[in-house]
Amino acid sequence: MLTVKLLGEMQVLRDTAPLALPQPWKTRALLGYLVVTGRSPRRERLCTLLWDVPDDPHGALRWSLSKLRMLVDEPSRAAASGRNRRSGMATGNPLLQHR
Structure with a gap:
């Protein structure tokens, strides 16, 4: 399971x-x-x-998204998505939770 902790120091x-x-703070903010x-x-909104x-x-957005995909995706299931000019996290994915 992937957990993203946002309170205090960010952790994945x-x-x-x-x-x-x-390292880039904008990638973490994204x-x-x-x-x-x-x-x-x-994607225009994110830019x-x-x-x-x-x-x-x-x-810059493409670079950050590629770094996030390497961080959060698993071989069997992608947590990050980018299609139809939109980008997001599969929050409905039971393998992803945030605190």
Whole structure:
């Protein structure tokens, strides 16, 4: 089971083992936002929320999503999703819970 702890210092646990979090704070913020909202917002919304800069916000979002997928996905079941220009966490997944 994947557990995301958001109160205090953010932690991601697979069963009881802590996982190394990606360093950029925006990637961690993205994980927290996707878990707490339980929605799959449009990618444009996420770019505006976290990467509203003249660089390449869509590229930064893709990079962060790839890091989160490596962190939370399991070989048998994907917890992170990205399709139809939306991105989210499979919060209905019984293997994912947040505290």
